Amino acid sequence: MSHSPTETELVTTDPKRARRQRQARGVADRAGGGVRSLIIKIAALGIVDAIAVYAVLVLVGFGEWGVIAIVVAVATLVNWIYFSKRTLPAKYLAPGVIFLALFQVFVLLYTGYVGFTNYGTGHNGSKDQAVSALMASALERVPDSPAYPVTVVEQGGELGLLVTSPEGDALVGSDEDPLQSVPDAGFDGDQAISAPGWETLMFADVLERQGEVVDLAVPYSEDPNDGALRTSDGSVAYQYTSTLAYDEATGDLTDTETGTVYRDIGTGAFTSDAGDELLPGWKVNVGFENFTKALTDQRLAGPLVYVTIWTFAFASITVAATFFLGLFLAITFNHRRMRGKRFYRSLLILPYAIPSFLSALVWAGMMNQSFGFLNNVIFPGADIPWLTDPLMAKVSVLIVNIWLGFPYMFLVCTGALQSIPEEITEAATVDGAKPWAIFSLIKLPLLLVSLAPLLIASFAFNFNNFNVVYMLTDGGPRDSDAPIPVGHTDILISMVYKVAFTGQTRDYGLASAYTIIIFVVVAVISIIAFRRTKSLEELNG
Structure with a gap:
């Protein structure tokens, strides 16, 4: 009667398999380390455990028993992973997962939690702290x-x-x-x-x-x-x-x-x-009150509507302008007869190499209405209100953002163009296709196959592009009729920042509610856009 060979029989009858098994065990033993590695491991885990113990002692004072349970569970799991010989993959995955949970998942969850509270000026602490503060003030x-x-x-x-x-x-x-x-x-x-x-x-x-x-x-x-x-x-x-x-x-x-x-x-x-x-009061859960206030409060409805419209316009115009400008330059400098390509390409990526906040500050100086380089040198004698007029401020923000964004599109379009086989273009030319037809019917669809996800990511980035707005105009010029400190060039994320951190009253709960709304909007747009781009994948068939 035939039977399946056991592992011992395979090791005995298959020398190659036995050698691979010995090599695998050797790798596992080396991963486990010797005395030196064990000492380093114990020292590192000692630091982790010390941090965990300190966190527990601090959290006990605040009565955060749920968080304490999580800290203890994570510390115990980490110790088990690094002292066990059967969790080799987890040894490499654990640090990344922990940092992801700490700096991404926790931040998102805490933002969501704050959105359901009245946390803000006058409501920062507990009830006992409020009682002490009130009685001390009297x-x-x-x-x-x-x-x-x-x-x-x-x-x-x-x-x-x-x-x-x-x-x-x-x-x-x-x-x-x-x-x-x-x-x-x-x-x-x-x-x-x-x-x-x-x-x-x-x-x-x-x-x-x-x-x-x-x-x-x-x-x-x-x-x-x-x-x-x-x-x-x-x-x-x-x-x-x-x-x-x-x-x-x-x-x-x-x-x-x-x-x-x-x-x-x-x-x-x-x-x-x-x-x-x-006042002061204390922090309590208010349910969906912040979301209701953000969407239905008549005082906030006006600023929210025009800031939302401007945010979509700002992100859409920026993505479209940077893409077509970058594509035009990529086609131009990808031409065979163009000389000095490397030199020109190096010049074109300079805006991308300089930190955006520094570039925005330089542009803010150049656009100064009284002493700026543009009004005094480029347009001598002009008095153009680049940053003080509502319409011109929007145009200025777009100019600077396009200037900062087109090098990235230029680089990715250049790489995508160079990946398109020349045989396709040559075949179309032989068939009598005109240059515009070759571009619009062949090259552009092929480009969009690889660039569509990048365009969606660029839209999401510019939807929350805080740096340019804050550094260039600080959201101004200020809308004096708005009940919150919002300006004509503020986008949603900068408006959220002002609700949370500027003005006499800082409403973190309302700002968190706005943040969740922004997250939902961007997520929905990204999902719809990714589904629409699936039709482009048929070109790869």
Whole structure:
């Protein structure tokens, strides 16, 4: 009866296979490394584990238990991968996957999470932090407060007060941490002057940081209603209590002077019955409120519409202009009779070799209406508002972006043209085809087969081309009628930047919602475009 040979029989009867197996085992053993490699591996994993332990300790303070579980799981998986002999492929894949998850996936997920919150100016921290900040902002000195001798101390760049109580005990605290007992404090007479882990500031240092010392409010205890200690000279402190009283049972704040009660109604801020809010508030989930606001708020609808139209026009015109200009130059410098091709090609790629933000700054200087090179040299005596008129600013942004983008299209079109077989052109010429027919019916379709994905990628890039707009015009000239700091040359991504990082109120939640909308728009356009370009693949058949 016949049977399938076992692995041992194959090794015995097939010398070539046995040799390959020995070579494979040798490669695996070398990949596992000797003592030196093991030491390096342990040292590297030690660094990774130390970072993981530090991250866990930090996250414990914030109560981020879900993130802690992920950090522990990833650290455990990494250790198992690099100590196991059966996970050779994973040893090479793990670093790339981790960096991809950290710098791409996590960023996208966190942006999506922020889009569903009210995170922004006045809503940055937790509810406890908001309560502390509000009560600290309403502190008033207690009339009969005893004088507490204090010493200004510092720990990790954070100022604190080393306090001597009337009973002679040493207490230390900072803006964030209430007073705590210091059993091993150093005394000079009856006043505590040093505490373990804290650096005592000299008198000259206190004077230099007088503003920080005066603003320092050290909570008296864990109960915010007990007030805080403050000092005006760095030597004596007095107890201050807030005119706001916090009720932990109901979660309400009461203004003791007016009797107004501010309640937590779920909007991330204490709100009175009359609708008045106390800021700062705290971060809460708001569902689809940011998306609804971005698309339906009448104050934002106008700027959003014309910025979106300009963004599509900016990306479309740029891609079309750079492609046809690059293709024209590629055809010109690909001609057999053209001399000095290398020299001219080197000149043409100079804009591509210079960083775009530097080029945009140079162009901004040349387009200055009063002192720019264009108005003073190219158009002597002209007063062209290149960057201050809404229409001319758009034209200027397009000119600069096309100047920056055509070298790339020139390079890829040159390579694509050189890959088209000469026999096709020669056959068409023999059949009597005219040059335009050869180009439009043969060369251009063949070019689009390879260049269509690049054109789609170029459109997506220019749709979010922040550098040129920010460096050249900063989105200006400003639209004074818009409720957000948006200008006539702003594209969606620069508008998102201004919503998030400029102005008196910074709304990260709304900006994240806009970012998600941009992502969806670009993704849909790219999917549709890629499907439409599949018809071009038939030319390869």
